[in-house]
Structure formats: C-alpha cells, structure tokens
Amino acid sequence: MRWAVMGAGAVGCYYGGMLAREGHEVVLIGRAAHVDAVRREGLRLQAQTFDERVPVGASTEAAAAAGADVVLCCVKSPDTEDAARALQPHLAPGALVLSLQNGVDNAERLRAVLAQEVLPAVVYVATEMAGPGHVRHHGRGELVIGPSARSAALADVFGAAGVPVQVSDNVAGALWAKLILNCAYNALSAIARQPYGPLVQGVGVAAVMRDVVDEGLAVARAEGVTLPGDMHEAVRGLAGTMPAQLSSTAQDLLRGKPTEIDHLNGLVVRRGEARGVATPVNRALWALVKLIEAGPVRA
Template sequence: MKTAVMGAGAVGCYYGGMLARAGHAVTLIGRAEHVTVMQRDGLRLEAQSFDQRIPLAASSDASACAGAALVLVCVKSTDTESAGRLLAPHLAPGALILSLQNGVDNAERLQAVLRRPVLPAVVYVATEMAGAGHVRHNGRGELVIGPSADSAALAAMFGAAGVPVQVSDNVRGALWSKLILNCAYNALSAITQQPYGTLVQGVGVGAVMRDVVDECLAVAAADGVQLPADPWPAVLRIAETMPAQLSSTAQDLARGRPSEINHLNGHIVARGAALGIPTPANRVLHTLVRLVEGRAAR
C-alpha cells in the first residue's frame, strides 16, 4: 500500500520504516535535516532485533502525500490543525487517514480541518531520533485503533510488518489510558531529564505519580470516560518495559522545542476546571514544564 507519513519524527519514522521494510511504498514527510539524509542513504532503523538502512521516499513538502492510500499523521498535538491544512489539498479522495498522536482529541481536531473521517490510534512505542535520518527503537511498538470498515485490513497490514494492532470498540478509553501514562511520566522525565527506569527510583516519585493518576481518574470519570482497566499497573510496568526511555516531552525540552504538555497534563487541568475536579498535582507539573519551555525560548 502506498503510504505517506506526515510528521516523520521518531514515531513516524518507526512505523513508516517498519511498513517500508515489509515492502510498502512509503514517503516520509519531515524536517529538512532528516529528509536530506534519508533521500541519500535511506532511513536507518535501529530496532531491538535489527539495525538496517531502509530505502524509501522522503520530502519536506506535504504535497508528497499525493496519491497515498494511507496517511499516518504523526505530528505533535500542537501542530494538528496546521498539518491538516497543509495536507488537505493533496489527499486522494479515498485515502485512509490515521492519527498516531499523543493526546485524546487529535482525530476529532484533524477531522474538523479535513472534513473527512480520521481514524484514531493509540501508540505504545519507545523511540527517539538518534541522528539525522536515524531512528532508534527502545521498546514495545503496538497500536490500538478504532473500529471502521478498514480496521481489519489495517491490522493485518501492520501485523505483517511486525507491528501488533488491536482493534478496540472503546478507543476513547484506550486514548485516555495512554494519556494517563503520559501524565504520570512525561513531565517528571522532562523536568529531571531522567529516563523512566531511573526516574521511578527517586524518593517520593511514586507518590507524586499516584496523585497524578488519581486526579486523571477523577476527571475521566466526571467526563464519562470508560477506561478499559485500572491504569495504575500499566503505569508501573512502563518503567520496567522502557527503563532507558526519555519521554517525548523530555526530548522536546532538551532540544529547546515546544512540547505537547498542554495536551497532556494541561488537558487534565483544563477538563478538571470545566468539570469542577481539583487537579493540583497535574497543575504543578504543567506549570513547571511551561516554565522550562519559556526559559528555553528566551
């Protein structure tokens, strides 16, 4: 299947690379520094079981998605609307659009811009850009996608490429479960610049994470979200399954880039305020990350 990836950062390069490795025609759309290298040398995909350069197409222009049957949108939550506006003129009429983003409302926001269906996906993968045109895979890699007429075929295609996919009737609950994981880890990892395995060993960190999760659960309940399971055991497992992973928020701050914190802990703070649920732990983490971002900007 001809596939375009809008936002070829760590997540986009990993999933695009896995599809290209399985023989699909893939075009990665990303930053010029990565595109230049990938056009010359291909994408270096350093996975846990292999390390190879994968030939594929790369561009820094959204028009490169023209003719794609599948478009994976992997941009930061802060760029959802702008990416949608760039993509809209070039999308094939029957193209499937899949949102592989953090946060819980990106598919809806993208759909509003494109005025066509967007399938939400929950991403569980630990990746980082280790250099220009070089993505490193540190763990996991599965997807959860919403139900549609095309979901079974997508699950089979990704599965054949080595990417496990679950189709869920409760994708909203799955998105919120991932949001809770991000709220527990991302800001703390970003502020301390520590990977998950080291972070959780800090004095008092477990109690702070428990406070953050409890606030998220209260907001989710008030918002009518049906979580598929208690997320706390999954929170504990993250440090075990991804001990060397820095959060995407930590990677953003280390590079002096804006983070997605408004769509993570900030989302909990905003929904809590709207629903009358106190969220002091999430508010502190949101505020601290914004302060660090402001210092980097100055």
Template sequence: MQVAVMGAGAVGCYFGGMLARAGHDVTLVARPQHVEAISRDGLRMETRTFDEYVRLKAVPDAQGAKGADVVLFCVKSMDTEEAGRQLRPHLRPDTLVLCLQNGVDNADRLRTVLPDHAVAAAVVYVGTEMAGPGHLKHHGRGELMIEPSARSTEFAQALNDAKVPTQVSDNVRGALWVKLILNCAYNAVSAIAQRPYGENVKGVGILDVMRDVVDECKAVARAEGVTLAGDPDAAIRAIMETMPGQYSSTAQDLARGKPSEIDYLNGLIVKRGEALGIPTPANRVLWALVKLIETKPKP
C-alpha cells in the same frame, strides 16, 4: 499499500520504516535534515532486534502524501489543524488518515479540518527517539490500537504482517485516556529531571507524585464519562519494566529547545478539571513547571 507519514519524527519513522521493510510504498514527510539523510543513505532503524538502513522516500512537504491509501498523521498536537490543512489538497476521497498522536482529542480536531475524509484515532505504544538525522532508535514495544473505519481492518492486517501488533477496537477513546494517564504520570517528570523513566521512579517521593497525578486523571476521566480500557496502574508498572531507559517525548522536546505537548497532557487534565470542578493540584504543578522550563532562555 501506498503510505505517507505526515510529521515523520521518531514515532512516524518507526511505523513507516516497519511498513517499508514489509514491502509497502512509504513516503516520509519530515524535517529537512532527516529528508537529506534518508534520501542519501536510507532510514537507519536501530531497534532491539535489528540495525539496518531501510530505503524509502522522504520529502519536506505535504505533497508527499498525494495518492496515499493511508496517511499516518504524526505531527505534534499543537500543529494538528495546520498540518491537516496542508494535507487536505493532496488526499484522495478514500484515503484513511490515522492519528498517531499524544492526547485524546486530536482526531476530533482533525475531523473539523478534513470533514470529507475518513479520520481514525490510534493509540501508540512505542518508545523511540531520533538519535540523529535519519537515525531512529527504538527502545521498546511497538503496538497500535486503531478505531474502526472503512479501511481500518485492511490496514491493521498490513501492520500485523509488517510485525507491528495491531488491533481494531471499539473503545479507542478509553485506551487513549489510559495512554494520557501514562503520559501525565511519566512525561513531565522525565522532562523536568532530564532522566529516563527507570531512574525517575527510584527518586524520593516520585512514585507518590505519580500516584497523585494518576488519581486526579482518573477522577477527570470518570466525570467525562470515559470507560478506561484496562488498568492504568498495571500499565504504569509495565512501563517501568519494559522501557526503563526511555526519555519521554516531552523531555526530548525540552532538551532540543522545542515547545512540548504539555498543554495536551497534564495541561488538558488541569483544563478539564477546572471545567468539571475537580481539583488537579499535582497535574497543575507539573504542567506549570514544564511551561516554566519552556520559557527559559536558551544558552
């Protein structure tokens, strides 16, 4: 298949790289420093099971998606609409655009920009980071759950064949909410402390804070009429065990002086809680503290 990755950071490079290793024609749309390194040396994939350079194309703009069968849409949540507009002129009518993003509303927002194309949401379970230009480091997991669409079953098979465990589900919304709850519990704490998950959960009172955050998220989800896919509490325990060395994407953003997606994580819970009359004090504190750190003058 011909696959493009729009916004090829750590998540996009992992899944794009796995597809390229399996023989698919993959083009990464990435930042210039990654484009230069990947074009010169290939994408270094340092994973738990292999460490190798994978050859694939890398370009700096959305034209790289021209003619793609599938686009993995991996930009930050705040860039969803603008990236969708950049992508639109280059898509075929039958291109599947698969949203591999944090948050629960990106696919809906992208559909307003790409009303004539198939847009499907996906839930991503992977711990990754960009350790340097063109250098992906994989910390654990690597599964996907995707929404049904005209091409979802075909692409899910391609992903499974590429050793990316993938399932098509009718309750991706519920799974996205469980992922949102995980992110609300872990991301801001990791960002504020600049420590990985395994260290944070040992901190005094942190598990209690996480429990309060999760309880508020569940209350908002119930009021939204969401049927959660699985047990968020079990999923939170699994993160402690499977990715203890992982820093959250929010922590990585703050460490690099970049805006984070906190408005679409704890901030979304605060916003929806206000609209529904549900108090969310734990989420509000974490959201406000991360916003405060974002505005800290850079040395």
C-alpha cells in the same frame, strides 16, 4: 498500499520504516535535515533485533502525500490543524488518515478540517531520533485503533510488518489511558532529565505518580469515559518495559523545541476545570514544564 507519514519524527519514522521494510511504498514528510539524510542513505532503523538502512521516500512538502491510500499523522499535537490544512488539497477522497499522536482529541481536530475518514490510534512505542535519518527503537510498538470498515485490513497489514494492532470499540478509553500514562511520566522525566527506569526509583516519585493518576481518573470519569484495566498497575509496570526511554517531553526540552505539555497534563487541568474536578498535581507539573520551556530569564 501507498503510505504517507506526515510528521517524520521518531514515531513516524519507526512505523513508516517498518512498513517500508515490509515492501510498502512509503514517503516520509518531515524536516529538511532528516529528509536529506534519508534521500542520501535511506532511513536507518535501529530496532532491538536489527539495525538496517531502509529505502524510503522523503519530502519536506505535504504534496508528497498525493495518491496515498493511508496517511499516518504523527505531528505534535499543537500542529494538528496546520498539518491537516497542509494535507487537505492533496489527499484523495478515499484516503484514510490515522492519527498516531499524543492526546485524546487529535482525531476530532483532524476531522474538523478534512473530509477524509480519520481514525484515532493509541501508540505504545519507545523511540527517539538519534540523528538525521536515524530512528532508535527502545521497546514495544503496538497500536490500538478505532473501529472502521478498514480496521481489520489495517491490522493485517501492520501485523505483517511486525506491528501488533488491536481494534477496540473503546478507543476513547484507550486514549485516556495513554494520556494518563503520559501525564504520570512525561513531565517528571522532563523535569528530572531522567529515563523511566531511574526516574521511578526517585524518592517520592511513586506517590506523585499515584496522585497524577488519581486526578486523571477523576477527570475521565467526569467526562464519561470508561478506562480499561488498572491504571495504577499500568503506570507501575511501564518503566519495566521502557527503562531506557526518555519521555518525548524531555527530548523536546533538551532540543529546545516546544513540548506537548498543554495537550497532556495541561489538558487534564483544563478538562478538570470544566468539570469541577481539582487537579493540583497535574497543574504543578504542567506549570513547571512551561517554565522550563520558556527558558531562563536573561539579565
């Protein structure tokens, strides 16, 4: 199979690298610094059990997705429509687009632009870009994808590449569960600039996370979404599986990049307003991250 990764950041490079390592033809579409490094030396995939240079294609142009059987869309949520418009002229009619993004509505937004089949996916992986062309994997890596005539084949291909995949009839619930996990961790990790392990030991942090989860659950119920499992237990357990992970929101702030906070805690706030559900803790975390994102006022 031929694969293209639109948005070759930490998530895209990890999954693209794992597929390329298994022998699939993969092209990473990303920023020039990363593309240049990958072209020179291959993608350095530093996982928990191996550290290898993986030969993989790389380009700064969406046109590189031409001929791909599957496109992994891994851009930040604010860039979803722009990425879809850039891909649109180049995708084969039968190409499948898999949204590996934070948030709950990216697949819908991609479908509004693209005629190709789009599947949502829930991503559970701890990764970071350690430098140009260098992705570091801290833990996990499984995917939950929506049902399709091609879902079983995708699961087999990913599984052979070392990526566990579950096909779920309740992918909306899985997306909301991931959203609530992100809401509990991302903003706090960004504000405190701490990875998950030390973060959860902070005074009062567990209570704040509990409030964030309760608000998210209330909004999800108002949206008619059924969430799998016990979200409070899932939030409590996440730090143990990813103790060294700095949230993607924290990584963005440290690099001076825009965050996805509008599509995380901000989305819970907006959906809560629309449904008449109060979300004061999510609102406070969203507002604080937006303040940090805007930067200090210059004299």
